[in-house]
Amino acid sequence: MKSYFVPQCRVDFAVWEHIDTDVSRFRGRSWRSKLSLLALSTAKKAVSNSSLASTLDNNISNIHSLGQILHSLDLQVYPDDSAPASSQMQEVSSLPELLQVRSSFLRGKVSLLLSAAPACQRQNS
Amino acid sequence: MRSDGLTVVFMLCLAYVTTGGKSFESTVSQLLRDETEDLKCFVVGKKDLTCFWEVEEARNDQYTFMYSYENEKKTPCVVSSRFLLASNKTVFFCKLPKTIFFAALDVQVFRDGRTLYNRSLRAENILFVDPPRNLTVMSSGKEGQLNVSWLPPPLKYMDDSMIYEVRYAVDGSHMGKVEEMMASTTLVLRDLQSGTRYKVWVRVKLDGVSYKSYWSSWTDPVFADTLPSGIDPLIVLLVLFIGLILCLLSLTVILSHHKVLLKKLWPDIPTPEHKFPGLFTVYKGDFKEWMSQNNGSMWGRSVHVFTEELPSHVEVLSEVSLTSHGTSPREERKPVVEVEESERTDSGLMGGWREPPHAQWLMEQLRALQENPESLSQSTLLQSHDTYVALNQNSQHVEEVAERQEDDVFEETLPLQTLFTTEGTSSLSASHSDLGSLPQSSGSGRLSSQSSFEYPNHTWPPKGCGYTYMAVADSGVSMDYSPMSSSRNTEVGKHGIYTNEYKNEIFGKWPFSSQHVESGY
Numbered sequence: 184m185k186s187y188f189v190p191q192c193r194v195d196f197a198v199w200e201h202i203d204t205d206v207s208r209f210r211g212r213s214w215r216s217k218l219s220l221l222a223l224s225t226a227k228k229a230v231s232n233s234s235l236a237s238t239l240d241n242n243i244s245n246i247h248s249l250g251q252i253l254h255s256l257d258l259q260v261y262p263d264d265s266a267p268a269s270s271q272m273q274e275v276s277s278l279p280e281l282l283q284v285r286s287s288f289l290r291g292k293v294s295l296l297l298s299a300a301p302a303c304q305r306q307n308s
Numbered sequence: 309m310r311s312d313g314l315t316v317v318f319m320l321c322l323a324y325v326t327t328g329g330k331s332f333e334s335t336v337s338q339l340l341r342d343e344t345e346d347l348k349c350f351v352v353g354k355k356d357l358t359c360f361w362e363v364e365e366a367r368n369d370q371y372t373f374m375y376s377y378e379n380e381k382k383t384p385c386v387v388s389s390r391f392l393l394a395s396n397k398t399v400f401f402c403k404l405p406k407t408i409f410f411a412a413l414d415v416q417v418f419r420d421g422r423t424l425y426n427r428s429l430r431a432e433n434i435l436f437v438d439p440p441r442n443l444t445v446m447s448s449g450k451e452g453q454l455n456v457s458w459l460p461p462p463l464k465y466m467d468d469s470m471i472y473e474v475r476y477a478v479d480g481s482h483m484g485k486v487e488e489m490m491a492s493t494t495l496v497l498r499d500l501q502s503g504t505r506y507k508v509w510v511r512v513k514l515d516g517v518s519y520k521s522y523w524s525s526w527t528d529p530v531f532a533d534t535l536p537s538g539i540d541p542l543i544v545l546l547v548l549f550i551g552l553i554l555c556l557l558s559l560t561v562i563l564s565h566h567k568v569l570l571k572k573l574w575p576d577i578p579t580p581e582h583k584f585p586g587l588f589t590v591y592k593g594d595f596k597e598w599m600s601q602n603n604g605s606m607w608g609r610s611v612h613v614f615t616e617e618l619p620s621h622v623e624v625l626s627e628v629s630l631t632s633h634g635t636s637p638r639e640e641r642k643p644v645v646e647v648e649e650s651e652r653t654d655s656g657l658m659g660g661w662r663e664p665p666h667a668q669w670l671m672e673q674l675r676a677l678q679e680n681p682e683s684l685s686q687s688t689l690l691q692s693h694d695t696y697v698a699l700n701q702n703s704q705h706v707e708e709v710a711e712r713q714e715d716d717v718f719e720e721t722l723p724l725q726t727l728f729t730t731e732g733t734s735s736l737s738a739s740h741s742d743l744g745s746l747p748q749s750s751g752s753g754r755l756s757s758q759s760s761f762e763y764p765n766h767t768w769p770p771k772g773c774g775y776t777y778m779a780v781a782d783s784g785v786s787m788d789y790s791p792m793s794s795s796r797n798t799e800v801g802k803h804g805i806y807t808n809e810y811k812n813e814i815f816g817k818w819p820f821s822s823q824h825v826e827s828g829y
Binding site: 192193194195196197273287288290291292294295298 | 354355377378379406407408409410411432465468517518
C-alpha cells in the first residue's frame with residue numbers, strides 16, 4: 184500500500200475551544216468523505232475474501248452517492264490534493280493505520296464539529 | 309496583616325488539596341476495584357490524566373515514569389506517592405502535564421532501571437466522570453409510581469454520550485432493582501408498592517461511541533414515599549364478577565323451581581271443587597241445580613250435605629214389610645222402611661219383620677202414597693219400646709209442622725214408617741231417654757222426619773193427608789255432629805239438631821242412603 188497524507192485526528196481541548204470552528208468544520212466536512220473513501224478502497228485491496236470485498240464495494244458506492252447529493256447542495260468540498268503537507272497532516276502507509284485514522288477522525292473532530300453545529304443543538308424547552 | 313493573608317491562602321490550599329485528595333482517594337479506591345490493569349490511568353474532566361500503581365510495602369524504590377503520544381518523543385513524568393488510610397496501602401502516581409484525545413499514548417514505569425509496567429492507551433477511553441447532580445425523587449400522583457430526575461455532570465461536548473443507571477430499593481431492604489437510561493435525565497419508576505418508602509441512587513458513564521469511561525460513583529441516596537393504596541381495582545372486579553355469577557346461579561335455581569317455591573311460600577287454599585265436579589264450572593256454584601243434576605251419581609259418595617231447613621233426626625231400626633201385618637193391600641203402598649236394628653231387644657215389637665222389598669218397589673209405594681193420601685188413613689199405632697215413638701198422623705200437627713217447615717222440601721214422602729207396637733199399648737209415647745235432647749210435646753208427638761236433602765219436587769203433604777211417620781228417636785247408636793249442625797244448634801236454639809248415620813239396604817239406591825240425615829224438632 185502506498186502512503187497517504189491524512190489529517191491529524193488529535194484533539195487538545197485546551198486548544199480546541201480557541202480555534203476557528205468554521206475552518207475546522209470546513210476541513211472536517213471536506214475530509215470526512217475522503218477519508219472514508221480512502222480507507223474503504225485500501226481495505227478492499229487488502230482483503231482476499233470475496234464476500235468481504237463485495238461488502239466494501241457497496242460501502243464505497245454509498246459514500247460516492249452521498250457525496251454527489253452533498254455536492255449538489257454545495258455542502259461537499261473535497262480537499263485539494265495538491266496542497267502541501269502541513270502540521271495538521273500525517274502520513275499513513277498501512278491499512279490498519281488508515282482505518283484507525285478514519286475511526287479517530289470521525290469519533291473526534293467530526294463528532295465535535297457536528298455537536299457544535301446549530302442544527303445539532305438541543306432545543307431548550 | 310501579611311502573615312494573616314498567607315495563613316488564609318494556606319488554609320484554602322489545604323482545603324482544596326484535602327478535597328481534591330479526598331476525591332483522588334475515592335477515585336483511586338474505586339479504580340483499584342474496577343480496573344484490572346496493574347498500571348491504572350484515568351482522565352478527570354478533559355485536562356487531567358493520571359496514572360498510578362499500588363505497592364504492598366513502601367520501600368525506598370526509585371520509580372521512573374515515561375510517556376509519549378503518537379509521533380512524539382518520550383517524556384518523563386514526576387512520580388508521587390500517597391498512603392491510603394482506607395486500604396492501608398501506598399500508591400505511586402504521575403499526573404501528566406497535557407492530555408491529548410484521539411491520539412495513542414504510551415506509558416512506561418521503571419523501577420531501578422527495569423521496566424515495571426508498559427501500557428498503550430487512548431485518553432478518550434479512560435475517562436472518569438463525576439456522579440450526577442441534584443438527584444430528585446417525587447411522587448407522580450399515581451399509585452405505585454415515583455418520578456426521578458437529576459442533572460448530568462458538567463462535561464462539555466460529552467452530554468450526548470452519557471448513559472445512566474438508576475438503582476432503587478425499599479428502605480431497609482437490601483434487594484433493589486436497576487434501570488438503565490440512555491441520554492435522558494428523567495425516569496418514572498412503576499409497579500412500586502403503595503405506601504412504601506424507597507431509596508434511589510443514580511450513577512453515570514460514557515457510552516463508548518466517541519468517549520468511554522468507568523462507572524461513576526453512586527449519588528447519595530434520596531428517599532421518597534409512594535402513595536397509599538386504595539382499593540385494588542382487580543379485587544373489586546373479582547368481587548363483582550363472583551357476585552354476578554352467584555346471582556345468576558341463584559336466579560337460575562329459583563326460576564327452575566319457582567313452582568315448588570310458590571307452593572311452599574303461598575300454598576293454595578284448599579277447595580272442595582274436586583269433591584263437586586262441575587259445581588263451579590258448569591253450574592256456577594248453584595248447588596241446587598247441581599244436586600238436581602247429579603242426584604243419581606253422587607249418592608254413592610260420602611258427601612255431607614246440609615240443608616238450610618231444620619234437620620230432623622231419623623233413625624231406621626229395621627225394615628218392615630207392610631204385607632207382614634196382614635193389612636189391606638193398600639198397606640203395601642205404605643212406605644216401607646228399612647229399619648236399623650237397635651241395640652235393645654225387640655221382643656215387644658210386632659213380629660213378622662222381614663227384609664224390605666226392592667227399592668224400586670218402595671219408590672212406587674211412596675208415589676202411591678202421594679197420590680192416595682187416604683191410604684194412610686189407617687193409623688198405625690206405634691208403640692215405643694223404651695225408646696221409640698209412634699208417628700203422629702194428626703193432620704193438624706202435620707200442618708203445624710208444615711207451617712214451620714213450609715219452605716222446606718223434605719222427605720215427607722220418604723219418611724219411614726216403623727211400626728212398633730208392644731202388647732197392650734197403642735198410645736203414642738215418646739221415648740224419654742232417646743229424646744232427651746229434644747223438646748217434647750206431650751201427647752202430640754209432633755214429630756216429623758225430615759231428610760237432609762231437598763227435593764224440590766216434593767212438597768209438604770197437603771192438609772188432610774195423614775202420614776204415618778216413624779218416631780224419630782235417638783238410639784244413641786251413632787251420632788255425627790257436623791260443623792253445620794253445631795252451628796245449627798246456635799241458630800236453632802231450642803231445637804236440637806244432630807245427625808245419625810243412616811244405613812239401609814233399601815236405600816242403597818235412594819238419595820239418602822248412607823247419608824247423614826238431620827232432623828230437628
